[in-house]
Amino acid sequence: MSTNIKELSNKLINRINEIAVPIKIMHVCGSHEHTIMENGIRTLLPKEVEVIAGPGCPVCCVPSREIDESLKLIDEGVTIATFGDMLRVPGSNSSLNDAKAEGADVRVVYGIPNAVELAEKMDNEVVFISAGFETTAPTTASEIISNPPENFSVLTSHRLIPPALEFLIQSGQTNLDALIEPGHVGTIIGTKAFDKFSTEYNIPQIMAGFNPLDILMSVYMLLRQVKNNEAKIENEYKRAVRDEGNVKAQKAIDEVFEVKSREWRGFPKIPNSVLEIKDEYSKYNAREKFNIKVKDVKDAPKGCICGPILRGVARPEDCKLFRKECNPTHPIGACMVSKEGTCNIAHRYSTI
Structure with a gap:
């Protein structure tokens, strides 16, 4: 990391600490989770600022x-x-x-x-x-x-993505306070597709890019909205995402x-x-x-908590199979399969 990027990161972390309040932020992007874990971003944030992973891996979500x-x-x-x-x-x-x-x-x-x-x-x-x-x-x-x-x-x-977020918000399972939205999805559907989560549910949102500064800036922008008693969708990833x-x-x-x-x-x-x-x-x-007909079945192999992990109510480290029976060379749950999966990422970067 260059000196300039380090300086910018330190400035953002200082600003985050100045206005930090208890907040639970959900992101829904495997690339965001990878950036967060690879760069130890959770360890840089104040304890009251929690960033959780939601259903951000498309392969993991296939039933x-x-x-x-x-x-x-x-x-x-x-x-x-x-x-x-x-x-x-x-x-x-x-x-x-x-x-x-x-x-x-x-x-x-x-x-x-x-x-x-x-x-x-x-x-x-x-x-x-x-x-x-x-x-x-x-x-x-x-x-x-x-x-x-x-x-x-x-x-x-x-x-x-938006219907899944609305389901999570309405279910109340995650008790999320703010959202970091996936920039790659935003390039296709824009920021307007996410408006309702702020206007109808009063949730601050940031459309974010994928490098560490993008993530830190997004956290700061969300805290700034909270400080100003605002709830809107802001576009941090303007270099790639348009409103429409x-x-x-x-x-x-x-x-x-x-x-x-x-x-x-x-x-x-x-x-x-x-x-x-x-x-x-x-x-x-x-x-x-081909007139395909199959029976509805349960998704979770015995002992796997991939479902709660995808819903943002559990972390890979909470699973009894994590790093034991379930690992990248022998994945039991879908979240361990893809490099965008929360369990696969945690296996590579978690210190727990």
Whole structure:
């Protein structure tokens, strides 16, 4: 860290200490959690300023039922294309990695364009698992609009951040006082999509970037709002986020997807929280194309507290399996699978 950045950090920490009050701040971004843990930011903040992690990892939020859907497709002889992080996310009894080890045709790709290229080169049906928040949904929409080959379809697992936040606020489980919003989601949907949490629930919010100074500045800006008895959404990440977001990307999402209610891992069904392919593009909807039917199942393996961790009411260190039976080389819960997962990050950087 350069001297200039150290000086700026010290100034921000001093300002935070000057106006600190008891406050619980939730962020919902794996990259934010990584920055916070890697740089020991929680140890730099006053004890009364608590920063907790919410459902910020899109892979972690994929419920067991959707993994079971992909395994059902494998039983039908389909080629599955997906991100590497998805391989070890647990279904009700097994994972894509288990199926791959038993000979299933599961391919790791960097994104949906690679999955389309794969379908163009083979006769077999190819299904791409499109996990991600609003950030990755435009790419999925764009590929579907571009008329991919007939042997290609998508198992959608896109989830929307604002409905999950509203669920947490209304549930009162976390008793959160303020929010640090994810800058990557903000680049797509803008700051306006988060207005209601301040206007209707009186919660201060900051749209934040991803380096340590961004996080410290966001904490300071939130405390400043509290001091001034304000509740609004401020944009700390102006270098990338506009109030209206990316209108072109939003139009692509609106053309291809409709909003549905579905469960998240660790959550019950959250109203209006997922994207599903519209009827006009149903030939690319793997759920419709293959008439996938699976049973609803419990998400948590025995002893795993991934659900409470995703809801911000527990930390990885509270789990009896953490760093023991559950670790990055042998993840039991979804939060240990991805490098954006709270447990995976804690395993790398926590001193407890």
